[in-house]
Amino acid sequence: MSDDTFDTIIVGAGIAGSVAAYILAKAGADVLVIERGNYAGSKNMTGGRIYAHSLEKIMPGFAREAPVERLITREKISFMTAEDSVTLDYHAKEKNNPTEESYSILRGQFDPWLMGKAEAAGAQFITGIRVDDLWVEDGKVVGVKAGGDELRSNTVILADGCNSILGEKLGMVKPISAESVGVGVKELIKLPQDQIEARFNIRGNEGVAWLFAGMPSNKLMGGGFLYTNQSTVSLGIVCGLHDIESSTKSVPQMLEDFKNHPTIKPLIEGGEVIEYSAHLVPEAGLKMMPKLCRDGVVIVGDAAGFCLNMGFTIRGMDLAVASAEAAAQAVLQAREKNDYSQASLSVYEKLLEESFLMQDLKLYNKLPNLLGTSRIYNEYPQMVSGIVSDLFTVNGRPGIPLRRNIMKHCKKVGYINLIKDAVKGGRAI
Numbered sequence: 001m002s003d004d005t006f007d008t009i010i011v012g013a014g015i016a017g018s019v020a021a022y023i024l025a026k027a028g029a030d031v032l033v034i035e036r037g038n039y040a041g042s043k044n045m046t047g048g049r050i051y052a053h054s055l056e057k058i059m060p061g062f063a064r065e066a067p068v069e070r071l072i073t074r075e076k077i078s079f080m081t082a083e084d085s086v087t088l089d090y091h092a093k094e095k096n097n098p099t100e101e102s103y104s105i106l107r108g109q110f111d112p113w114l115m116g117k118a119e120a121a122g123a124q125f126i127t128g129i130r131v132d133d134l135w136v137e138d139g140k141v142v143g144v145k146a147g148g149d150e151l152r153s154n155t156v157i158l159a160d161g162c163n164s165i166l167g168e169k170l171g172m173v174k175p176i177s178a179e180s181v182g183v184g185v186k187e188l189i190k191l192p193q194d195q196i197e198a199r200f201n202i203r204g205n206e207g208v209a210w211l212f213a214g215m216p217s218n219k220l221m222g223g224g225f226l227y228t229n230q231s232t233v234s235l236g237i238v239c240g241l242h243d244i245e246s247s248t249k250s251v252p253q254m255l256e257d258f259k260n261h262p263t264i265k266p267l268i269e270g271g272e273v274i275e276y277s278a279h280l281v282p283e284a285g286l287k288m289m290p291k292l293c294r295d296g297v298v299i300v301g302d303a304a305g306f307c308l309n310m311g312f313t314i315r316g317m318d319l320a321v322a323s324a325e326a327a328a329q330a331v332l333q334a335r336e337k338n339d340y341s342q343a344s345l346s347v348y349e350k351l352l353e354e355s356f357l358m359q360d361l362k363l364y365n366k367l368p369n370l371l372g373t374s375r376i377y378n379e380y381p382q383m384v385s386g387i388v389s390d391l392f393t394v395n396g397r398p399g400i401p402l403r404r405n406i407m408k409h410c411k412k413v414g415y416i417n418l419i420k421d422a423v424k425g426g427r428a429i
């Protein structure tokens with residue numbers, strides 16, 4: 001640091017902020033991270049499961065040391081109506097390839113560990129202080145204003161999460177729209193470890209990731225999720241913000257009803273709710289991507305809208321890690337050239353273009369549109385449940401051919417709708 005000027009100030013000690021701090025500090029840069037929460041992770045939420053690949057690249061073998069909860073070996077997807085559910089259950093052995101694994105995590109433990117890694121590499125952290133504004137001179141970002149102080153830096157990395165108010169003030173991030181985000185609420189439910197293993201049919205360190213479409217989000221865009229941790233279960237729902245206004249139920253009520261569903265109730269019975277959290281989740285993919293760099297500043301993670309809701313899984317944390325890595329590399333190259341202009345920092349955009357992140361965002365660009373189809377949350381769970389229910393009902397009346405059973409339920413959705421959605425789905429994936 002020269003003349004009290006940091007190489008980089010990072011706003012936010014979430015996954016993106018701490019990973020960027022770790023890489024920069026390891027390379028010898030003077031890094032200050034400012035986090036408004038009293039400790040890293042205190043304000044952060046995820047479903048959640050982290051796909052290991054991007055962090056594995058930066059910290060090989062991290063899962064041996066990090067406070068990960070369970071290795072996900074069981075994937076479940078359910079269509080759920082008010083009365084029943086139809087579930088696809090995929091169980092596999094450990095992959096024995098760390099880059100292909102995923103783990104359930106709790107941010108209240110994982111984020112402080114990540115911050116600790118960055119601190120050990122030499123980054124400084126201030127917690128419990130909010131960055132109120134960016135310090136801008138002649139159109140260039142030259143630092144931040146926080147806690148009544150002005151702190152100077154050559155670059156600022158905005159890692160302040162979904163709804164980046166600072167990015168919006170700079171004109172980089174578009175004002176948040178109800179169509180571009182979902183609201184997530186989650187309960188952490190404590191249960192004895194042996195009961196988790198028995199109820200979810202897992203052994204040792206194995207874990208379950210389970211997504212639900214239909215009833216949990218009151219048939220609106222969104223869904224339910226469940227992840228098993230060591231001795232807790234993360235149970236929650238996400239609902240598109242634009243749908244909430246017209247919803248007949250509040251979001252907390254949706255979660256309450258989800259907990260009382262006959263499929264879920266026995267799984268959490270006797271459990272104690274030890275944490276309740278709510279958070280926004282970016283859902284519009286490339287459509288909500290901001291301007292990624294300006295003179296002296298780059299924007300990463302959820303603040304840049306880097307999150308992929310793929311319907312069968314949600315990915316934000318591996319994207320937060322990858323964008324933080326690209327931003328840190330760009331800042332290091334700018335430092336070498338002593339040029340912190342937008343042109344110099346645009347290396348960040350180039351690195352993102354080359355990474356899986358931008359390629360996946362482009363590949364799944366049409367998914368938000370597909371997932372906006374209301375039939376996915378209403379008619380289709382009813383259709384699947386109807387077909388399966390009829391299939392397993394034996395009541396002494398003569399049976400009908402399977403083909404006619406399927407057609408009966410498809411007809412309720414409408415053949416034209418089915419064809420339209422199949423085409424839309426085909427195009428989206």
Ligand SMILES: Cc1cc2nc3c(=O)[nH]c(=O)nc-3n(C[C@H](O)[C@H](O)[C@H](O)COP(=O)(O)OP(=O)(O)OC[C@H]3O[C@@H](n4cnc5c(N)ncnc54)[C@H](O)[C@@H]3O)c2cc1C
Nearest residue numbers: 012014015016036046047048049131161184301302316317
């Ligand atoms: C309900 C839900 C379920 C999800 N499930 C999954 C999942 O299973 N898998 C997955 O990969 N992703 C999931 N995600 C997405 C994932 O959680 C995010 O993509 C990820 O947390 C983004 O990390 P980040 O570091 O960019 O932002 P955040 O984790 O939000 O961190 C931002 C940090 O900035 C701080 N901050 C904000 N403003 C300021 C300020 N002005 N001054 C100082 N500090 C500030 C905040 O306190 C916070 O610590 C889920 C999200 C939600 C809401």
